Amino acid sequence: MTTAENILSPRSPVPVAKPPRRAARPASTPLEKTARPAFAVWWSGLAAALAWLALGVLTYIWPNKPAGFNDWTYTSEFAGLALGVAAVLLVLGLAPGATAAVTSRARPAGPWLIVLAAGLALWEILTAKLGLLPPPFFAPPQSLIEVYVSDWPRLLDSASNSLQLLAIGVALGSLTGFLVGVLIGWSRRASYWIHPVLRVLGPLPTTALLPISFYFFPSSWSTAVFLIALGTGFPVAILTWSGVAGVNRNFYDVARTLGASPWFLVLRVAIPAALPQVFVGLFMGLGHAFATLVVAEMLGVKSGLGWYLTWAQGWASYPNMYGALLLMALLFSGIITLLFLLRDRVLSWQKGTVKW
Known part of the structure; x- marks a missing residue:
């Protein structure tokens, strides 16, 4: 084969013109960086x-x-x-x-x-x-x-008593509601007996049980704790049960394949997957707890912001009422904000997958 045939042969590679390289963008000089506005007027x-x-x-x-x-x-x-x-x-x-x-x-x-x-x-x-x-x-x-x-000493004392009563009631109610929700969400037998009770008593306002509760508890303070815990526990139990029952069954199958025990399935699969629903139940329970707290303090408890409202109304001191209402709003909104921060901290591993 001649040289010309070798050149025209299809086996010989045809040279392809490479596109010209783009000129590299010059880096911004320090003068350009300083020329940009550092801030904008608010x-x-x-x-x-x-x-x-x-x-x-x-x-x-x-x-x-x-x-x-x-x-x-x-x-x-x-x-x-x-x-x-x-x-x-x-x-x-x-x-x-x-x-x-x-x-x-x-x-x-x-x-x-x-x-x-x-x-x-x-x-x-x-x-x-x-x-x-x-x-x-x-x-x-x-x-x-x-x-x-x-009147800041009386307001401060009333606010501290309300926060103490609210903390004890919410802690007992949320813990009990969480355990009950996990139980009925995991066990069909427990759900058969407990779930109907929740459906019947859950929609009942806790303040309607105030006259009966005074009979069974020795003091108005313990009655208020019980009612606050009751109002907090029902939403937490229902939402926790919904979260545990709605966990994808494939998660359990994968964990069982890897040799997970039933306790591991509950503690490391069911509860973490149900935590978003648990926090929704806590938000709802806090709303019920605030209302129950104020009503209980107005009718029976001899301290707290609800009692302060009744005292100010009795003396026709309406500025004191407005001051107590403003303080109450700030405290309750602050508690909700703290719960949001706790939720973001606990559910940081679910960031981007849970929408609020």
Whole structure:
């Protein structure tokens, strides 16, 4: 074969032109990095600062309307507090780079801070400035400052007693409900006897059992603990049972193939898979526990925030009622927040698979 035939032979590889390489993108120089803006102005924070500034100026300049014997003290202190909040928001809005840690957390709350200032201003105008809402049933915002300054020992003692009663009742109820839920979710025989009882007694409000419970328990405090535990235990038991019963059977088959014992199946397969449902039951149980706590303290227990509400109503001290309600809301929402943090910590291994 000649040289020309060898060149034209199909066996000989045909040279393919390679595409030109793209020029490598030059790395950004330090000058380019510094040219980028380090932070952006927090505009909603500036709007919130303006709203709180308007609230402070309105409260301080506009005189209060006389309403009988009511003299709304701490008006100037409330105005100073609003102006202080406006100053803090102004600093965070104009210098978010210097306060990045605080601004990043406060940035999502910008619209709510505006609405809160507007709501307080409307409250102030309708009560202290125009007197459209009749006293003493409706008191202005500065009356809450007076309550917290003058009556903080009684409020603190009531809050601690309520938290103690709530902690004992919720702990007993959640533990009992969890064990019952695992039992009826794992054992068909236990489910046959216990599940109908839960279906009949579960929807019954725990506060309806208050008169009967007073007869069987020696004190109102133990009655309140029982009712709080009962209200917490039913949702936890139902949701735990649902979580254990809904575990994929393939998980059990794989574990049995590897030689798992029944206790291992319960502790390491059923319970971890049911934990999301358990936390949903805890959230629902806490709602029942809060309602039961307040009713029990109003009707029988001689301490706590529910008792404080009844005491303030008896003396027609409505600002004290509002102060107790605000403290109650903050405490209960804080407990829910702590439960969310605990759930995220316990279920960190399920992150991305569980939707809330």
